[in-house]
Amino acid sequence: MGFAMSLFNTTEWLVLSLWFVAVIAPMAYAARTRTSLAMGITVSVLLGAVVQVLWAMLYNWGLVEYWVWSDFVLVPARTSEPAFMHTLATAGFLHSQGDMMHVLGNVVILALVGVPLEQRLGGKRFAAVYVIGLLGGSLGWVVFNATSFTPALGASGAAFGLLGAYLAGWPKDEIPFPLLLIRPWPVVFIALLYFGLELARALATMDSGVSSGIAHMAHIGGFIAAYALLPLVAKGGPVELGVVDGGPSQGDAHAAKRRRLKATMANLSDIEDPWTARGLDVPKHLREPLKNLVQASDEPETRAAWMEHLADAGRCPLCDAPLGLVERNSGPHLQCSTTPEHFEWPPR
Secondary structure, three states: OOOOOHHOOOOOOOOHHHHHEEEEEEEEHHHHOOOOOHHHHHHHHHHHHHHHHHHHHHOEEEEEEOOOOOOOOOHHOOOHHHHHHHHHHHHHHHOOOOHHHHHHHHHHHHHHHHHHHHHOOOOHHHHHHHHHHHHHHHHHHHHOOOOOOOEEOOOHHHHHHHHHHHHHOOOOOOOOEEEEOOOEEEEEHHHHHHHHHHHHHHHHHHHHHHOOOOOOHHHHHHHHHHHHHHHHHHHOOOOOOOOOOOOOOOHHHHHHHHHHHHHHHHHHHOOOOOOOHHHHOOHHHHHHHHHHHOOOOOOOOHHHHHHHHHHHHHHHHHOOOOEEEEOOOOOEEEEEEOOHHHEEEEEO
């Protein structure tokens, strides 16, 4: 099966290029500036839809002929071809330009569910969950429509994946969401309501044999995939699964991360200092700060402050290189700046 892109004129190539920029740029900006990836994805989906509306305007004016996304929508019958495997992902950033309400519905879930879920998971784990929901939705649709040549597109599989992941991780969280009213609703209520309605619609479509024009099995596939894999993705993350702390916020997530860090920090009073452990005398100018570090190191911030002082004043006892401060999952550590094997304290 050939690519439609080989037939494009200059204007069609420009529209397709603009779509790529609109989709990639917000996510790249979020990753580079370490701001909310959920909001970056939300903007990507929205701007991608705007470019599709632009194509429709150009089509009405006779400036474009081909629908430039033919090579990027999900057609189940061609997904077995390696050249079209990318459509399992790219279809999630496309929508029907005649159904902007569907786009807005997905944007609401991506923003209002995605942002607090990202606060629970952290950026990298959130990205993994989003990809799982996106691919789970696409594969779910392909499994039930393997021989179909009807294109499928939309971010709903990924959006339902966010609902499934949140339900698996923190079902008692309350997040602002517009159901009957825009107010905080329990995640378990929002997620099960959406999933239940989607399951009922899918069964009704199967019973009637008449397509509703909506990829219900993609929604269900995204939800189930993310729900099933969330415990693996979230393992070792900043917030414990199932924690009940009043709902997600930057402050709550930071507090939970801090509690987890304190629980994993070594008790310095039970560990011999690195000089004594090597049969050396602690340098005179380091004795007092080392004593203060051991006595007042229960809090991560205090420990980091005293270790920073030791790093500035101390040298590696083996190679005389400057010491450095590194942050690990088990708290701050001192180590040799040139050869970490020479000096690390507390030891891992």
